[in-house]
Amino acid sequence: MRTTLRGKLLPPVLAIVFSVLLCTIALVISGDNPLDAFGAMIGQLFRGTTAVDTLNSGAVYYLAGLAVAIGFQMNLFNIGVEGQYRFAAVIAAIIGGEIVLPPGIHTLVIIIVAVVAGSFYALIPALLKVYRGVSEVISTIMLNAIAIGLIAYLVSTDAFGVQVGNNIGTRPIEESGWMPGIPFGDNGTLFGFVFVAALVGFGYWVLLNRTRFGFELKASGESPTAATAGGVDARKMIMTAMLLSGGVAGLTALPELLGRDHEYLQTSPAGYGFAGIAVALLGRNHPGGIALGAVLWAFLDKSAVSLDNVGVPQEITTIMQGAIVLSVVIAYEIVRRMELAAEQRRVGRQLGRDTSDVAAGGSV
Amino acid sequence: GCAKDTGGGSTPPAGGNQAESCKKNPVPTGGSGSAAGSTSAGPKVDASALKVGLAYDIGGRGDASFNDSAAAGLDKAKADMGLKETKELTAAPNEPEDAKQSRLRQLAQEGFNPIIAVGFAYAKSVEAVATQFPNTKFAVVDDDTVKLPNVTGLVFAEEQGSFLVGVAAVYKSKNCHVGFVGGVNVPLIQKFQAGFEQGVKAASNDAKIEAEYITPAGDFTGFQDPAKGNVVAAGEISRGADVIYQAAGASGKGVFEAAKSKNALAIGVDSDQYNQKTVENSRDVIITSMLKRVDVAVYDYVRAVAGNTLASLPKRFDLKADGVGYATSGGKIDDIKATLDAYKQQIIDGKITVSDKPSN
C-alpha cells in the first residue's frame, strides 16, 4: 500500500511525543522535574563520550535487530538471537584469545568464528523445526537458557576461563585481533565495527531486495503455500534463514569485544538479543528503520546514567522504551487509517465522473 | 481430615544444647589475645573538604547487601568526619562497560574525589577512567587488580569470616551435617564456600557438608530467586543438613524460609541479617551472620584520603583489620563465642591460614 512521507515520519514523531508525555506524568507523580530529566537526556549528547557510546551501542543493537529481522522476513520468530549471540561471543573470544595471527587476519578469523558459532547455535532450532516440527519459539527459549549453562562452563577456569581478581573471563585477545576504531579524544572512540554493522545492513537490504534468495525468503514469509508452488523449497528456506539469522546474531557482541573489551567476562552484559526484537519491530524490518531504532534504543539506554546523575529514577528509560515500541506501532496504525479515510474522501469527490457512463445502461 | 498448618518450625533447635552427635576437634589455644586492629580508632579527621562519589553496583543503596553496607560506611563518614558533598549513582542490570565508565567519568568531571566504585564489575572501568583522571582518587570494592597509583583496591578475606561461621555451624548442628547455598557459582562466592568448609573441617572431622549453588556463573538470576534458593536449601536439609550458610544475595531469603519451615538453622551473610527487615519473619533461625564490613572499608578509605594516610590502609580487610567477622545478634551463639574467638585469634595470628579456593 502506498505510504506518503508523512505517513512514514509522523508515527515515530507522534510516538516519541506520546512517550515523553507519559514519562512526564510519571515524573510529576514522583515529584521530579521533567525538564531536568529531559534536559539531562539531551545534554548528555554534548558531554563526554555519550554521543560516541550511543553509536557504538547502536551498532550492537543494529546487528541484533537485523538478526531478528531476517527471521521475521519469513515469519520465523527467532527469540534465540539472545542465546546465539552470547554463545558466539564466548566462542569467538576463546578462540581469539587462544590464537595469535597477523593483524587483520586475526580479526577476520574471530569474525568468521563468531558467525559460524552463531549459525551453529541456530542450526539446532532450525533442524528441530524442519525435521521434527518443533516451534522455533519454544526451542529457542529453551536454548537461550541452555546457552547460559554452556557459557558458564566454557568460561569457568576448568575449561577456558582465567580468573582476574574476583572475575572470570576468557583470555584477553592480543592486539592483533582488535578492530581499530576512530578516536575522538575525550569524546571516546568510535568502534570500527560500526562500519561493519552498516555494511551488514546494506548487505541485508541488497540481499532482500535485489537477489533471488531475498525474493524467495520474502515469498516464503508472506505465503508458504504460494512459495512452494513457485518452486521455493520451504525446508531449505527455513534452514537458510535461521542460519543467516544466527550468523548475524553471532556478530552482535563483536563491536564491544573487538573494539573495547577484548575478552568475554562472566559479567558481560546479556539481553542484547531481546532488545534486538524490539529494535527490529521498531524499524519494521527495514534496514534504515532498524538503524534508527537501534540508535534510539542505545540513546535511551545511555540516558539511564545521565538521569541517575540528576537524581531522576532511571527506570523511566525502560518505561520510555516500552512506551515507544507500543505507541510507534499504534501511531502507524492511526496514520494509516487517516490516510485511508482521506483516500475515501478523494474517491467520493471523483464519484460523479466515474459513474456517469455506467448509468447509461438501462434495462431490457 | 484437612487442617490448617500452623506455620511450621515454631520450635527451632534451641541454641544451648550442644548435641553430642558430632565429635569436635579440640579448640585451639594459645592466642595472644591482641585485639583486632581497627583503623577507625585514631586521631579525629576532618573530611569536610572532600566531595565523595559512590558508584553502586546493581541494586544500589537499600539492597540489604554490599551496596547497602557501602552506603552505611558513607553515612558514618558523613556523621563522623563532617563530609558534606556526596553523590551516589547506581548501575542498571545488564549495562555495558561504557555505562559504567560514563558513570565514573561524570563523577570525576563534577569534581568528586575520591570516587568509590562498589563491586568488582567496575574494575575495568575504573582502570580506564582513572587513567583519564590521574588526579582523582578511586577505590574499587572487591577488586585489587587495578595497578594504578590513584586506585585503591578494597578487598576482603571473606574466607576467614566464613571459616568462623563454619565452626559455629558445626557447634550448632545436631546431625553433624551442615550446608552451604551459594547464589551464583563465581569465584567471589566460592571464597565463602571455601572458608566455610575449612571452618567445618577444623571444628570436626566427622562433619558432613552439602555445598550447592543455585545457578552457574553468568546466570545471575541465582542471586534473585528466593523460590529456587528455598528449594536448594530444602534439598540440603532433606539430605540431613541442619545448619545452612547462605551466600545467595536476595535468594538467601528463600534459604532462611526453608530452614524455618524445616526446623533447621541458618547463617546469614554480608550484614547482620538478624536485624534485617526483609527477612525479619525468619530471624529466629538466623544464628549468626558472616559480616563483610564494606562499611568499614569505605569509612576507612574516606578517612585515609582525608588524612592522606592511604598507605596505612590494610591490603586486605581481614579478621585482623575487622574487615570480616561474625554477628552475635539474637544471642544464639553466645555459648560458643569463646570457641569462635579462639579460632579467630589463630587466624589473626597466622596459625591457621584459610585458603580462598574450595578444595574440590
Next chain:
Amino acid sequence: MATGIADSPIAGPVTMAVPPKRRKLPGWLMGVLWAVGAIAVLSTASYLTGNTDLTSSTTTQTALRLALPILLAALGGLWAERAGVVNIGLEGMMILGTWGAAWGSYYGGVWVGLLVAVLFGAVGGLLHAIATVTFGVNHIVSGVAINLLGLGVTKYLAHLVFQPLSGNPRQSPVVPKFDTYSATGITGWLADLEAEQRVVISDVAGILRGLLTQVAPLTMIAILLVPISYILLWRTRFGLRLRSCGENPVAAESLGVNVYAFKYTAVLISGALAGMGGASLVLLKDGADYLENQTNGRGYIGLAAMIFGNWRPGGLLGGSALFGYTDGLQLSGRGPAVLALLYAAVLLLVVVVVVQLFRRKWFAAGAAVLAAGLLYAIYYSVDELPRDLTPYAPHFVTLIVLAVASQRLRMPQADGFIYRRGQGS
C-alpha cells in the same frame, strides 16, 4: 506496508491434514494413563537407581510449587491464543502481578493481594487488547512492549512505594502469605508408607503426600483453573464463541459474534491469569515478597508449556508439571537426581521401543533404541553430570520430549492474525 511481518502471524509448525481418526480414549483418560505411566517409570527408576528423590514428597511439593507460576502463565497464554491473540507479554503481566500482589497483600492481606495482582495483570492484558484488537498492532510487538513496560513500571512503582517501606527500591517489605492446609489424616499415613521405601507403594505415597500437604488456597485455585478453563472454553457457548474468534474471526463475525468483545475478554482473562501467576511467586508460604525481576522468564516458559501442551488445558498442565518437576528435582536433588532421571528416560525409551515394535514402526523403534543406548551410555560412564549444565535439565527435557514425541501440534488457525471488523471477503 513494506514487509509481511507486521500483518501476518508467526508461522506455526508445519502440519499436514490427517484423515479423521476416531479418538479411542477420552482426553482425561489419556491424561490419567500418561500420569500412571510416568509414575510407573519413575518408581522403577527410583527403585533401580536407589535415588528416592525421584518420587519423594519433597520433590513433588517443590515441583508443584515451581510449576504453579508456569501453569498460570500457560493458562493465560491459552486463553489469549484460543481467541487468536498471541501473548508474549505474559512475562510483563506476571511482573505487574508480583508488584500488585505485594502491594495489595501489604495493605489488605493475602486475598486483597491476590485480587490486586489479578487486576494488575488484567491491566497489562487490557493494554495488549487495546493495541492488538482495537489498533491491529502486531501481537509480538505489543507483547514485547508490554514486557518492557511491565518491568519499567513496576521498578518505578517499587522505587516510589516500596522503598520508603522496606528501605530497598528493589524489594517490598515482608507481606502476609497464604496459610496452608494439609489433609492431616491421610498424610500421616502416607508419610509412614513413604518411609517404608516399598517399591511403587512408597513412590505413589510420596507423590500423593507431596500433593496433599501444605496446600495453599491459591494452589488449589490454580489447579482448579485447569478444568474450569476446559469447561468454559470447550463446553459452553461462551467458550465456543471465544474459540471461534481464534479459528476464523471472519466467520464468527458473519454469525453475529462480537469478535472484538470476545478478544478483549480473552486477553483480559489472560492478563489476569498471568497476574495470578505473579502472585503465586509472592503470596505462597515461603514466598519471596516482591523482588525486582523475580519472574526470571517464567512467562516465556509458560508460553512454551502452552505450546508443548498443544494449546489445551490438560496438555499445558502436563507441560508445566514436567518443567516444574525437572526443575524441582535438579534444584533439590542436584546431579544424582538428574542422573536418576536420565535412567528413567532410558526406561521410558525402552517402553517406546516396545510400543513402536508392536505398531510395526521399525524406524521409530530403531531411533528409540539408539537414543536409549546413548543415554544409557552417558548414565553408565559419568558419575556426575556437568554442574554448570544440570540447572538446565528442564530445558533439555522439554527440547528432547518435543523432538522425540512425534506430535502434531495444532494452533488455533487464526492465532496471531490481525483481524479488522468488516474485512471479511
Next chain:
Amino acid sequence: MADDLAVELEGITKRFPGVVANSDIHLTVRTGEVHAVCGENGAGKSTLMKILYGMLQPDEGTIKVNGRPVRLRNPSDAIKVGVGMVHQHFMLADNLSVLENIVLGAEGLHGIGAKARKEVAELARRTGLTADLDIALEYLGVADRQRVEIVKVLYRGARIVILDEPTAVLVPQEVDDLFETVRQMRDDGFTFIFISHKLDEVRAIADTITVIRRGTTVGTADPKTTSSRQLAEMMVGSELPSPETRESTVTDTAVLTVSGLRLAEPGSARAVLDDIDLVVHSGEVLGIAGVEGNGQTELVETIMGMRRATAGSITLSGKDITKLGTLARREAGIGYIAEDRTRHGLLLTQPLWANRMLGYQTREPVSRGQWLDIAGAKRDTQRIVEAYDVRTPGIDVAAAALSGGNQQKLVVGRELSGDPKLLIASHPTRGVDVGAQALIWDHIRQARAAGLAVLLISADLDELIGLSDRIVVMLRGRLVSEEDPATVTAEDLGCAMTGTAPREATK
C-alpha cells in the same frame, strides 16, 4: 405492496479506498421468489449482499426488510430480521467440529448440547449433509461444506437467504440437488437472493434477475424472456463467449507422460493416487473431469513436485523429472495455474511485478543469475497487463487490490510467458466473469495452436468439454474412463464422475 416485498434496497452507495463498490443501487425482492443478481467480477454484488447482511455499512441508502426500514449494524441484526447469507468464500472454521460450526452464534436457540445436535441432524438430513457432526470441518469436501453453510443459515431460522456464488464449486448433480432444495424451500415460503456467473443456471432457477454493472443497477430482467446472450450483454456489453475449440492441433509428440503414478497418504498405506497413466501431446488439451476430492489436486501437485510420488514416473519431453523439485520442473517447461490463486498463485501484499517473478525467479527476464532484474520484471509485467487486459491502476499495486478475475488474468499471463511446453491449468476460470473467461480461453487456445500441451482440470463441465481434445474421468484416485468431448454431454460426464450408471439406467 409492502406486504409482499421481502427486501428493498434504496440508493445504496459504498466506497472503498480507491473503489466505489456500490453506487446508488436499487434492488427489490419479492417474498417467496428466487431473485438472481448478476454482474461482472467486481461489479459489487458481494458488497451489496454484505450490506444486506449487516457485515458492511452503506455510506448512503436505506434498507427495508419485509416492508420495515431497518438498520443493520452487524450480522446479528440481519439474523434477527430473518436474513441469512451463504458466502462466496466459505465462512467456516477448520478446527471446529461440524456441529460447532453450525451452532456458533446461534447457541441461544438450542444451546450447544444434545438438543442442538438433534435439531442440526434434522436439518442435515433435509439438505443431504451426511458427514459426522463431530469431526473437524477440515475433513469435509466442498459440497459438504456448502451444505454446512446452508444448514447454518436454516438453523438460524432465516426466511431470506442470500446465496453468493454457491454453485462455483459444485458438479452438475450437486447443482441439481441444490436447486431442488432451493425450489422446495421457495415453495415453503423462503426468499432467495442468488448470485452466479453461470447464466444458464441463473435462468434455470431465478424468478427475477437484477443486473449490476460497475457498482450500479443496470436493470431487471425476466429469465423466461431473456436469453443468456442478452443477459451477458447487459452485464458487460459483449457477446457470450463459448469455450468451443475449433480445429484440432493435436500432434504425436508426447510432452507429458505419467506412468504407474502412485501417491500414498502420509502415515498410512491408503493411496490417494493409484496407478495413474496418462499422456499429453503437444498441441493437445487433456481434460480431467472429477468430483472435487477425488485426487485431481493431488495429481497436479505430484506432477508439479509439490508432493513426492510413492511410485511411478513422470516424464517431460522424454526427460525423467520424477526426482526433480518444483523449481526444476518449472524450469523444464511446466506452467502452472493453481486451483486456488490466493493460496498458491499470488503473493497478495506484493506488487504485481513481484508476483511476475514467482516461479520464474531463476529465469530471464526477471532475474540474472542470483540477481533480480527488477526493471525487466516490471517491463514484462506491463506487457502482461496489456496483453491480458488486466484492469489495474498500475503494476506497483499489491495483488490483493485486484479483483479475482484480474488476478487470474495476471496468473495466466505469467504462466504462459515462460514458453512452457506443458501448462497445468487447474480451474483456470473459476469465479471469473464472462469477459475474462473468454480472454483466458483465447490465450489457452492460441498457446495450444503453437504446440503447447495442456492438462486441464475444471469443475465447469462446459469449459472442459469445450476446450479439451480428450477427457479422462478421475474417481477415487484412479482414472476410470476416457470420453470424447465431441460426443459426451455434461450429464454423462457427471454420471461418470460420480460413478453412477448413466441416467437411462437409473430411471
